[in-house]
Amino acid sequence: MGRQQSLSKRRDDRRNCNVQTETRIANGLGWLSIGLGLAEIAAPRTMANLLGLPNGGRTRAVLRLYGMREVAAGVGILTQENPAPWLWSRVGGDVLDLSSLGKAMASDDTERGRVGAAAAAVVGITALDVYCAKRLSVASQENASSGPDTHLDAKHIGSSVIIEKSPEEIYQFWRNFENLPRVSRQIESIHVTGPTTSHWKVRSPLGGAVLEWDADMTEDRPNALISWRSTSSSAPHSGSIRFERATGGRGTKVTAHIDFGDGMLTKVGKLLGKVPREQANVTLHNLKQLLETGEVLHSEASIHPGMHPGVPPEKYQPGSNALSAAVGK
Amino acid sequence: MRANCWIGTHDVRVETVPDPKILNQRDAIVKITSSAICGSDLHLYDGFVPTMESGDILGHEFMGEIVELGRGVQNLKKGDRVVVPFPIACGTCFSCRHELFSVCENSNPNAWMAEKMWGHAPAGIFGYSHLLGGFAGGQAEYARVPFADVGPIKVPENLTDDQVLFLSDIYPTGYMGADMCNIQPGDTIAVWGCGPVGQFAMKSAFLLGAERVIGIDRFPERLRMAREKVGAETINYEETDLLPALKEMTGGRGPDACIDAVGMEAHAPGLLGAYDRAKQALMLETDRPIALREAILACRNGGTVSVIGVYGGFIDKFPAGSLMNRSITIRTGQCHVQKYMKPLLERIQKGEIDPSFVITHHLPLSQTPEGYAMFKEKQDNCIKIVLKPH
Numbered sequence: 102m103g104r105q106q107s108l109s110k111r112r113d114d115r116r117n118c119n120v121q122t123e124t125r126i127a128n129g130l131g132w133l134s135i136g137l138g139l140a141e142i143a144a145p146r147t148m149a150n151l152l153g154l155p156n157g158g159r160t161r162a163v164l165r166l167y168g169m170r171e172v173a174a175g176v177g178i179l180t181q182e183n184p185a186p187w188l189w190s191r192v193g194g195d196v197l198d199l200s201s202l203g204k205a206m207a208s209d210d211t212e213r214g215r216v217g218a219a220a221a222a223v224v225g226i227t228a229l230d231v232y233c234a235k236r237l238s239v240a241s242q243e244n245a246s247s248g249p250d251t252h253l254d255a256k257h258i259g260s261s262v263i264i265e266k267s268p269e270e271i272y273q274f275w276r277n278f279e280n281l282p283r284v285s286r287q288i289e290s291i292h293v294t295g296p297t298t299s300h301w302k303v304r305s306p307l308g309g310a311v312l313e314w315d316a317d318m319t320e321d322r323p324n325a326l327i328s329w330r331s332t333s334s335s336a337p338h339s340g341s342i343r344f345e346r347a348t349g350g351r352g353t354k355v356t357a358h359i360d361f362g363d364g365m366l367t368k369v370g371k372l373l374g375k376v377p378r379e380q381a382n383v384t385l386h387n388l389k390q391l392l393e394t395g396e397v398l399h400s401e402a403s404i405h406p407g408m409h410p411g412v413p414p415e416k417y418q419p420g421s422n423a424l425s426a427a428v429g430k
Numbered sequence: 431m432r433a434n435c436w437i438g439t440h441d442v443r444v445e446t447v448p449d450p451k452i453l454n455q456r457d458a459i460v461k462i463t464s465s466a467i468c469g470s471d472l473h474l475y476d477g478f479v480p481t482m483e484s485g486d487i488l489g490h491e492f493m494g495e496i497v498e499l500g501r502g503v504q505n506l507k508k509g510d511r512v513v514v515p516f517p518i519a520c521g522t523c524f525s526c527r528h529e530l531f532s533v534c535e536n537s538n539p540n541a542w543m544a545e546k547m548w549g550h551a552p553a554g555i556f557g558y559s560h561l562l563g564g565f566a567g568g569q570a571e572y573a574r575v576p577f578a579d580v581g582p583i584k585v586p587e588n589l590t591d592d593q594v595l596f597l598s599d600i601y602p603t604g605y606m607g608a609d610m611c612n613i614q615p616g617d618t619i620a621v622w623g624c625g626p627v628g629q630f631a632m633k634s635a636f637l638l639g640a641e642r643v644i645g646i647d648r649f650p651e652r653l654r655m656a657r658e659k660v661g662a663e664t665i666n667y668e669e670t671d672l673l674p675a676l677k678e679m680t681g682g683r684g685p686d687a688c689i690d691a692v693g694m695e696a697h698a699p700g701l702l703g704a705y706d707r708a709k710q711a712l713m714l715e716t717d718r719p720i721a722l723r724e725a726i727l728a729c730r731n732g733g734t735v736s737v738i739g740v741y742g743g744f745i746d747k748f749p750a751g752s753l754m755n756r757s758i759t760i761r762t763g764q765c766h767v768q769k770y771m772k773p774l775l776e777r778i779q780k781g782e783i784d785p786s787f788v789i790t791h792h793l794p795l796s797q798t799p800e801g802y803a804m805f806k807e808k809q810d811n812c813i814k815i816v817l818k819p820h
Contacts, residue, residue, distance in 0.1 A: 265524065351524065383542055390536045394520045395502065398576060399453040400554060402483075402564025403539040 123236040126229060127184050133226075134175030134191060141168025153215025154205055163201070170194050188234035195227035259343075260381035264389045265352040268324040268344040271392065275327060275342055284387040284397065287380065297321070299329075312336055355388070357381045432819070433487045433570035434798040439477030442488065442799050450566060450574035455502030458578030460514060462494040464591040465568050465817040467798070467805050468599060469625050470740045473695060474559070475802050478716070479742060481543060481560040489817075490516035490556040491598040492568030493591060496578075503579045512582035514575050515767035516599045518554040518565065521580035525553075532764035537577065538563045547743075552764065569798055571819045583771045586779070592786040592816060593778060596630070600814075601785045602770035604630025604691070607738035608638050610761035611687035618642040618680055620728060622721040623691035624652035624664070626788040626814045627738060631689050632660045633783055644679065646672065648697065651811040659787045676728045684730035692721035693739025702747075709746060716743025726752050726760075737762035788814040795819040 141148050145161035145168075154160050174194060177187030202220040205211045264271055274280050278291045278299045289302040289311060297318040304311050314333035320341070321327055328341035340359045347354040359381055387397045435445045450459055468491055473479050493513040496506055506512070519531040526534050534553035538544060541551035544561050554576075557567015566573065575582060585594045604627045611619060619635040621628050624647035632643045645656035645664045653664040665675055676685065694717035697703070706718040725735050726749050735758055753760070777783055790813045793801045801815045 263524070265522075379542060382545075386541055390520075393522055394456075394536050394577075396454045396456070398520075398537060398539055398554075400539050400564045400576075401450070401453075401487075401566040401574065402560055404453060 120236055123233050124184075127178055127188060127233045127237060130188070130191065130226070130230060130233065131175045131178030131184070134171045134178065136175075138168040138171030138173075138175060141165060141171065151215070152202075152219045153212035155208075155210045167194070167198070167201075183237070185234055185238040188230055188237065191230045192227060192234060195223055195230060198223050199227070259356045259358040260378050260385050261354060261356040262382075262385040262389050263347045263352045263354055264392055266392045268346075268353045271344055271353055271355060271388075272324045272327070274388070274392065276321070276323075281384075284391055285380075285384045298332075301331075355385060357385055431571040432795060433566070434489060434795065434817075435484075436474060436482055436486045436488050437484050440475060442475065442802055444796055444798055445485075447485075447487065447570075450572050452498060452500050453574065454576055455500040456577050456579055457500040458496050458503060458506060458575045458582070459498035460492070460494040460512065460568075460573050460575055460582075461497045462492050462568055462571060462573060462819050463511075464493055464595045465489050465570075465795075465819060466491040466595060466598075466600075467569070467801055467815045467817065469627060470558075470693070471802070472806055473693075473740060473742070475806060476695065478694065479559050479561070480547075481540075483560065486557070486559070486564075487566040487570055488557045489567035489569030490558060491595065491600065492556075492573060493585070493595050493598060494573075496582075497572070499578070505579050506582065506584070510584050511587070512584055513594055513597045513771070514556075514568065514573070515581045515583075515597075515602075515771060516556055517552075517581075517764060517767055518556070518563065518576050519580055519768055520577050526580070526768075529766055529769040530763075531766040531768040540564055555764075569795065569817060569819075571795070581768060583775065585775065589778065590786070592789055593784060594775065595816065596626075596785040596788070597767075597771050597774060597778075599765065599767065600626045600788075601630045601774055601783075602767045603627050603738050603765040604632075605634040605770055605774060606763070606765045607631040607689045607691060607736050608634035608640075610736040610738075610763075611635070611638075611689065611734050613638045613640050613687065615639050616641050617686040618644065619687050619689065620644045620646065620676060620685035620725070621662075621689045621691055622646050622725055623693075623739065624649070624656045625691065628652075628689075628691035629655060629660060629788050629813075630785070631691050631738065632656055632662045635689075636661065637777070637782060644676070644685065649808055652813060655788070655813060672724060673728055680730070684728050684733065686730055687734040687736060688725035688729045690721050690725045690735065690737045690739045694718060694741045694743075696720035696722075696739075706746070717741045717745045719745040719748065723747065723749055726758060729756075729758055731756045732758070734759045734761060736760075738765070740764075789816055791815045793817055 141164045145164040146156055148164055149156045149160050171194065174187050174191045177190070178184040181187060199220060202216055202223065205216050206213060279293055281291055282288045287303055289304045292300045294300050299316050300313065301316055302311055302313050312335070314331045314336040316329045317332050318327065318329045319339070324344060326341065326343050328339065330339035331337055338360060340357065343356045345354045390397050431447060431449050432444055433447045434442055435447065437443050452459065471488055474482060474488060496508050496510045496512060499506060499508060517532040517534065518537040519526050519534040520536040523535040525531070532553050537554040538551045539554070540560050540563055544551035547561065552562070554563025554565055556565050556573070557569070583597065607627070608619065608631050613619065613635060617640045619640045619642070621632050621635070621643065624645045628645065628647070632645055635643045643660070643662040645653060645660070645662040646667055647653050647664070648666055648668045650666070653666055656662045656664050665672060696718045697720070703720060706720065721739065722737065722745070729735050737760060752758070778785065790811060791801070793815055795817050798817055801817065804810055804812045805815055
């Protein structure tokens with residue numbers, strides 16, 4: 102199917118099943134409009150006779166104008182995503198037609214029988230127009246809100262934080278990868294080696310081993326998105342960071358994804374801990390503190406190798422608590 | 431310096447530990463002139479709060495003199511006498527701008543830990559476990575105060591330490607408990623717990639316009655303080671059947687608002703209490719919500735239950751049906767102390783309240799462990815202990 106599907110068929114397929122009938126009627130009305138309109142433009146004299154109207158120059162001019170209106174409405178119904186407003190315009194046109202026919206009834210040089218019949222026909226068409234317009238107005242509102250579910254694949258849910266700075270400021274900070282050690286204690290250093298390349302040294306929280314790799318920036322959309330991937334076979338992974346307006350304009354929503362692909366068991370997977378999203382959370386949290394308050398906040402515990410804010414160094418025993426061991430400090 | 435350190439359950443000791451240092455630009459170092467033991471410190475003492483490590487310095491109610499300042503602090507100078515609020519707040523984040531200082535987004539370096547337990551992390555707190563940041567506390571000679579340009583408030587020389595120390599925690603906490611009740615003229619407010627926070631909640635309820643305040647406890651000295659120093663009516667729940675008594679006192683309707691100033695270690699008489707204690711021992715329930723249950727059941731239809739007693743984990747047998755079917759509002763939170771310090775200092779200066787009325791004991795820092803034991807067992811009519819480190 103694909104491109105071979107006509108525009109109108111693809112559009113119609115997307116509509117709610119409940120309005121299949123109305124949609125078909127609307128399409129019919131669309132074709133009717135075009136047909137009628139073309140007839141009024143191309144053969145106004147014949148049309149005037151048919152309708153029982155006086156065959157004067159003025160009548161023909163008005164018929165041509167009405168014809169253009171009809172064609173426009175028909176084209177709108179058949180081609181636009183939401184035909185409802187075009188159907189309503191048809192209703193407007195019907196009212197105009199009826200008032201014109203009404204005036205014609207009152208004048209002397211018309212064939213009242215034919216005008217009457219034409220008016221009856223218009224009334225019938227108007228009823229159809231109104232019915233379709235109403236039904237499709239409701240359907241289009243329902244469709245607007247019932248798209249597919251928000252689809253966040255469990256593997257690919259990222260970490261997200263709202264920072265009350267502009268996307269530009271945050272992008273500028275992250276774009277210079279050499280800044281990143283300031284927001285992540287695991288990252289020992291990053292050296293920019295080329296316009297899109299960098300060399301990373303990352304410390305393991307588990308044993309102090311340092312892993313190194315080269316990375317390439319795969320995408321760089323200023324103030325919107327940065328993505329990169331490792332080019333070293335020793336540590337295959339990719340990452341991205343996105344900057345968007347937070348809902349309500351309450352700052353910038355920063356979303357980070359780290360993807361180890363199949364490499365959860367690789368050195369990098371173990372290196373950055375079994376839950377990369379948590380590491381990303383901590384990094385984003387530090388980023389927020391740095392940009393909003395000027396510094397990453399320390400506590401007495403957070404700067405010590407182990408969680409002992411006040412214990413004299415000679416009394417401290419690393420891993421003396423199950424929690425310390427779990428955290429891997 | 432000397433500091434009171436948590437060593438284990440029911441074991442605190444005053445040890446010699448390294449002096450605090452400036453770690454961030456907006457820090458201040460305070461030489462502590464007065465400190466206190468809080469009811470919530472007892473939860474740490476009793477081992478109910480996870481993520482404590484042997485050696486952690488306790489204490490979150492303190493005041494003193496600024497002896498060192500980070501480069502980023504513009505509004506204070508060395509020598510200033512300040513009271514320090516117990517939540518640490520940056521002043522600029524979404525929460526702080528909405529005056530919700532105890533849930534500051536930027537002040538908990540261990541946010542990831544608290545998120546695991548509570549969904550999102552609240553602000554860091556002095557001396558209250560690693561879950562809340564791992565900050566050293568103020569039962570010590572000196573303390574490092576982060577975001578010193580946001581928290582500490584300068585206090586005038588004509589007010590003594592005893593009069594202003596409680597601006598750090600318990601007076602604003604009691605006040606916020608009453609504030610959350612949305613007190614209307616003619617209201618009756620019932621307060622569970624006549625400890626220091628409950629005393630301030632009752633006093634604040636009167637200051638905010640309540641017509642009747644009823645204090646509930648079992649210790650005679652606390653009930654007496656509520657009657658004599660605050661002017662409340664009191665019920666000893668060990669001698670009187672509490673819920674029927676409240677009903678009779680309020681014409682069957684119930685108090686307009688109920689304040690839970692007890693929290694997770696509620697004393698639990700009877701079968702229900704035994705049930706809660708058993709579940710706690712078996713780690714099937716982390717908190718004992720006896721006071722909270724009663725507060726909900728007693729509250730009038732459409733009334734407010736204001737919870738300022740501290741809870742940490744999960745509770746059982748929660749009267750959700752009573753809550754929902756009777757349009758009860760629950761309001762709760764760790765006190766947003768920074769929001770209340772200035773207006774409450776003004777009330778003290780105007781003589782509307784002298785918070786020192788709750789103090790029953792002064793101890794030197796070296797006797798802090800004895801103080802904890804006495805405070806826990808309610809010995810010697812102990813209600814509030816103030817510590818003097820120097």
